[in-house]
Amino acid sequence: MEFLTLEDAVKKYMHNGIACSFSGCTGFNRNPVAFAWETARQGFKDIHVIDRHGSQCTWILNAINAIGIYETDWMGWAEMAGKLDMNMERLYKAGKIILEDYSHGSMAMRFLAGAIGAPFIPYYAPLGSDLYNPKYDALGRAGLRNGTNPRIAKKKFIQIEEPFYGDGDVILLPAARPELAIIHVPQVGSKGTARWRGVSAIDKEIAFACDKVVIVAEEVIPESEMRNYPENNQIPFFVVDAVVECPWGAFPSAVPYYYDYDVSFMREMDAASRNESDLKKWLDQWLYGPKSWQDFIIKLGAKRFLDLRADSVTGYSTRIMRGKKPAPRMKMPLSVARSGY
Amino acid sequence: MTKTTEELMRLIDRIPDEPAKPSEFILPELMAIAVAHEVRNDDIVFAGTGLPMIGIMAANLLNAPHATLIYESGICDGKTIHVPMSICDHRAANMTSALGGLVDTFGYYLQQGYVTLGFLGGAAIDKYGGVNVTSMGDYFKPSHRFTGSGGNSDIGTMAKRTAFIILQEKRRFVEKNDYTTTPGWWCWDFKTNEWKPKKEVWKNTPFADCGPSVVVTNMAVYRFDKAGAIYLETQHPGVKLEEITQNCGFDLNVTMVKGETPRPTYRELFVLREFVDPELIFLPQKVEYPAVIKAIIDA
Numbered sequence: 001m002e003f004l005t006l007e008d009a010v011k012k013y014m015h016n017g018i019a020c021s022f023s024g025c026t027g028f029n030r031n032p033v034a035f036a037w038e039t040a041r042q043g044f045k046d047i048h049v050i051d052r053h054g055s056q057c058t059w060i061l062n063a064i065n066a067i068g069i070y071e072t073d074w075m076g077w078a079e080m081a082g083k084l085d086m087n088m089e090r091l092y093k094a095g096k097i098i099l100e101d102y103s104h105g106s107m108a109m110r111f112l113a114g115a116i117g118a119p120f121i122p123y124y125a126p127l128g129s130d131l132y133n134p135k136y137d138a139l140g141r142a143g144l145r146n147g148t149n150p151r152i153a154k155k156k157f158i159q160i161e162e163p164f165y166g167d168g169d170v171i172l173l174p175a176a177r178p179e180l181a182i183i184h185v186p187q188v189g190s191k192g193t194a195r196w197r198g199v200s201a202i203d204k205e206i207a208f209a210c211d212k213v214v215i216v217a218e219e220v221i222p223e224s225e226m227r228n229y230p231e232n233n234q235i236p237f238f239v240v241d242a243v244v245e246c247p248w249g250a251f252p253s254a255v256p257y258y259y260d261y262d263v264s265f266m267r268e269m270d271a272a273s274r275n276e277s278d279l280k281k282w283l284d285q286w287l288y289g290p291k292s293w294q295d296f297i298i299k300l301g302a303k304r305f306l307d308l309r310a311d312s313v314t315g316y317s318t319r320i321m322r323g324k325k326p327a328p329r330m331k332m333p334l335s336v337a338r339s340g341y
Numbered sequence: 342m343t344k345t346t347e348e349l350m351r352l353i354d355r356i357p358d359e360p361a362k363p364s365e366f367i368l369p370e371l372m373a374i375a376v377a378h379e380v381r382n383d384d385i386v387f388a389g390t391g392l393p394m395i396g397i398m399a400a401n402l403l404n405a406p407h408a409t410l411i412y413e414s415g416i417c418d419g420k421t422i423h424v425p426m427s428i429c430d431h432r433a434a435n436m437t438s439a440l441g442g443l444v445d446t447f448g449y450y451l452q453q454g455y456v457t458l459g460f461l462g463g464a465a466i467d468k469y470g471g472v473n474v475t476s477m478g479d480y481f482k483p484s485h486r487f488t489g490s491g492g493n494s495d496i497g498t499m500a501k502r503t504a505f506i507i508l509q510e511k512r513r514f515v516e517k518n519d520y521t522t523t524p525g526w527w528c529w530d531f532k533t534n535e536w537k538p539k540k541e542v543w544k545n546t547p548f549a550d551c552g553p554s555v556v557v558t559n560m561a562v563y564r565f566d567k568a569g570a571i572y573l574e575t576q577h578p579g580v581k582l583e584e585i586t587q588n589c590g591f592d593l594n595v596t597m598v599k600g601e602t603p604r605p606t607y608r609e610l611f612v613l614r615e616f617v618d619p620e621l622i623f624l625p626q627k628v629e630y631p632a633v634i635k636a637i638i639d640a
Contacts (some may be wrong), residue, residue, distance in 0.1 A: 021503045027430030052443060053344045074491035079390045080622065082428040089486050099486075101475060103522075104413060105447030105495035112444050124452060126494035128528030128542045136480050159532065168546035170534075198431050199414040200442030256431040263426065316431045318423065323622035330346045332552065333420035333436060334616045335398075337350060339406035341420070341438075 003194040003220075006293055009244045010038040011182055013214055017068070018047040018153035021111075021176070021210060022057040023183040025201040027078035027253055028261050031056040033183040034249035034293045040064050041287065042293050048151060050178045052107035052202055053077075054085050056253050057182075057287070059269060060287065062087040063279060069139070071100040073107045081161070082262050082270025087279070100138045101131055106173050111202045112210025113175035120169045122162070132157050132171055151177060167235045181210035183235070184250045186258050188217040189226035192237035198256035198315060204234045212241045218258050248297045248305075259308045260317040265300075305338045344638070349615050356611045358423060360595050360604040363578045367626050368559055370613055372506060372576060373399055374389030374605040375557045376460060379504050380405040384458045387411045387451065387496045390428050391623065392506050393460035398424065398617045403609060411450055413492045415442040420421055424618050446467045447492070454547055460491050463523075465513040468591050469539075469569045470553030472497060473518040480520055497523035498543075503555035509558035509588045526569025527577050531547040538569060560585050562602050569570030570594060575602040607634050 004012065014020075024030035036057035039047075046068035049058055053074035060086055063065045076083045091097040102110070106123055113121035130136055137156040139145050147154050153174030162170045183203050185194045194215050196203070208211050215235070220243065226233055252262035252269075272282035290296035307319045318327040347605050369392060376396025380386060382405045388397045394412075398421065401408055414429035418438040421546045425433035434440055441449075450456055463472040464487045474493050478484035481619045497503045507513060521528060530537045543549040555574075557565040572594035576585060586593055605613070611634070616622050632640065 026427055028427040029414070029429040029431070042605070055489075069585050072489075074488050076484070076488035076491075079428070084488050091492065092486055093483075099489075101489050103490040103494040104443065104492035105451065108443035113447070123500065124543075124546055124548055126490075126498045126523060127546070128521075128524035128530065128539060129490075129494050130475070130480070130529075131490060131494060133529065133531055136520075138481070142497070162546075166545060168549070169542070169546050170546070170598050171449075178505060198434055199416060199440060200445075201414055201429065202443045204442065205444060212579045228554075254431060256434075256462050260428075261426075314422070314431075316423075323618070323620035324625055327423050327617060328619050330422045334346075334350060335401045335406060335423050336400060336420045336436065338353075 002239060003241050004242050004244055005249060006034055006038050006246055007246050009098060009214055009242050010035060010042055012263050013242065014039050015043045016044055017043070017046045018180055019050055019178040020180040020182060021049070021051050022055055023181070023201070023203045023206060023306065024055055024250070024253060025199055026053055026076070027059065027081070027266060029199060029254055029256070030250050031253040032249065033060070033181040033251060034246050035182045035214065035216050035244070035298060037287065037293065037296070038061050039075050040066055041201045050151070050176050052104060052111070054088070056199045057152045059085055061089065062091060063273065063283060065091055067097055069098045069100065071102070073102045073104050075137045076097065078266045078270060082264035086270070086273040098138050098142055100228060103131055105339065107176070107298070108178040108202050108205070110173050111205035111209045112175065115179050115205040118175060120172045120174050122172055124170055127140055127169055127223050132159060151179065176209050178210045179212060181206045181213045182216065183207055183213060184216045184255070186218045186255050187221055188215050188243050189223035189237065190338070191223040192219060192240035192243060193223060193226045193233050194235040194240065195226065195233045200234065207239055214242045214244065215240050216244045216249050218247055218249070218255055247294060249293065253299065254316065256315040257310050257312065259310050260320055262304065262308060263320065263322050345617070346615060349573045352637060353608065354635060356608040357608045358608045359638065361607055361610055363604065365628060365631055366605050366610055367624065370605055371602065371622055372559065373613060374555050374609050375562055375602055376506065377403060378603070380408050380458065382407050384408045385411060386458045386460060387413065387456045387457050387500055389461055389462055391523065393462065394425065395617055395623050397460055402612050402616060410445055411456065413443060413446045415440055415445050417441070417450070424622060426618065426622060443461050447495055448635065451495060456496070456500040457502065459496035459503040461497055461503060461505055463493070463507045465504050465506060465518055466507050466513055466556060467515055467518045467521070467525060468571055469527040470556065470565055470571060471518055471521045471528060472523040472525065473520050473546065475520045475522045477519050478500040482493065488629055494523040497553065499548050499551055501551050503552065504557065505553060506557050509560045511588055511590045514589040514591065526565060566594070570576055572597050575599050577602045578604055
């Protein structure tokens with residue numbers, strides 16, 4: 001395990017055509033944005049993203065056409081702040097990106113198979129969906145399922161009759177086996193043991209399914225501290241190849257108990273992606289303009305960070321304006337107050 | 342004087358549970374409450390972002406206080422204070438009973454058969470409740486590309502019953518979908534290349550009887566008959582039958598209409614506005630309460 005700067009980690013671990021996965025959950029939670037941002041700046045191309053949905057990371061990479069194959073199940077990125085990735089849609093309609101559709105559960109299962117070293121996994125849903133229509137195999141159609149690329153399975157799926165219990169037909173899904181996992185966590189120990197709070201999405205599975213793991217962390221803490229409550233740790237040190245310390249490295253997504261998502265910044269990104277001249281302006285200002293990630297964060301201004309800093313009890317901020325009115329102060333959830341648990 | 346949330350909370354039972362007049366609410370409020378009415382107290386609900394989430398949070402405060410809410414990111418039975426903007430917003434994880442990841446929700450909860458109700462959106466729907474959230478036109482050269490399945494196809498086929506919220510237009514209510522992301526009561530058997538009842542394609546699996554049960558649109562509420570075909574159940578207040586059939590791309594069964602979709606009550610609207618979405622994120626347009634209700638709130 002090695003400690004690297006953001007620039008050096010991207011230089012060392014990324015390459016053109018790499019198959020990689022990003023951590024977090026949609027554009028809202030623990031996206032390794034700084035890493036994707038630096039990847040875009042260093043100009044890597046033809047990236048094969050294998051993921052369970054889009055994120056801030058895929059938004060930035062699609063904004064400069066750096067993704068060649070997008071193998072996932074949800075091509076949006078910011079839900080209520082920007083549903084479909086408009087950059088991706090533009091690229092897809094121009095034939096500049098291959099999209100391979102799966103479902104959320106099936107991508108989770110593919111990563112689980114990858115994580116436990118199984119070559120494939122059976123999963124029921126969704127039998128009878130066009131996701132498992134043999135005609136709609138995008139990588140097969142592009143001639144990429146010929147066995148030459150170890151990151152691309154020779155078949156998208158196989159439908160079989162369940163042979164052990166007679167439980168009808170079931171779909172076999174190939175394990176996900178990307179080369180690199182980039183996982184954003186709040187805390188990493190000095191030996192590489194990593195933890196997060198809040199939802200896990202499939203980050204543990206991603207870390208084990210990929211050959212190499214780069215951890216991007218809000219803070220590096222003494223390894224001895226990580227051993228106090230080890231049940232809170234999700235990633236053991238021996239799967240970690242490199243650690244990058246990068247405070248606010250998931251902005252504008254959230255890191256629970258550290259900072260909240262910046263919905264106004266996400267709405268600006270979505271608006272910018274709706275036409276190419278606005279997108280160019282955004283990229284000049286936010287991707288190419290700053291000298292470093294630190295410079296990017298400084299450009300955002302201190303006011304933003306006063307609002308985004310998470311409350312230590314709830315894990316999010318009640319000071320940001322998400323809608324038309326500020327968040328109310330409440331002592332406890334109404335559902336509990338009215339009827340208990 | 343603006344009241345605190347705690348002070349407002351004490352008023353809930355004093356707000357009359359009588360239907361509001363059509364001018365006193367907006368359509369998304371009616372739809373959210375129609376969603377809420379689908380939730381039973383013993384349901385384990387798997388919901389998507391947007392109106393499904395809002396409706397189910399409202400149900401948790403009204404008719405189904407003990408229903409368990411699951412969000413696909415790994416959240417189980419969150420007791421939220423502030424409305425989440427995403428299925429992985431940490432607000433949704435407040436006071437959860439268990440917090441995990443996608444393998445927990447799709448594997449341990451959903452494929453294991455615990456989920457009784459799914460609540461989802463959709464871009465288009467066919468006569469048998471098959472939903473398209475992927476693309477319109479040719480799959481490889483689409484006129485519209487949407488986000489794709491996400492959890493839609495998993496939840497929509499493995500939850501015991503599933504409710505969909507869809508914007509009703511002729512091109513979205515179709516005889517056959519251009520792309521079926523989530524199969525309904527009839528779907529393709531790709532092994533034999535036949536269009537078949539879902540029960541046959543999914544025969545002997547634990548999910549043969551799972552499927553769509555209700556569809557809520559901006560015009561009406563629909564259910565499914567024994568053969569799996571959609572029929573009109575109730576029309577939203579003020580929506581004419583011709584408007585509904587004109588905005589439907591197939592021959593719609595209108596012989597079993599029960600009348601008007603129940604209008605949200607003042608109490609339901611009060612809960613929705615003051616406690617589910619007081620930040621005006623999902624329901625940004627605020628309609629004034631009538632004088633009687635205002636008097637109770639301001640007293």
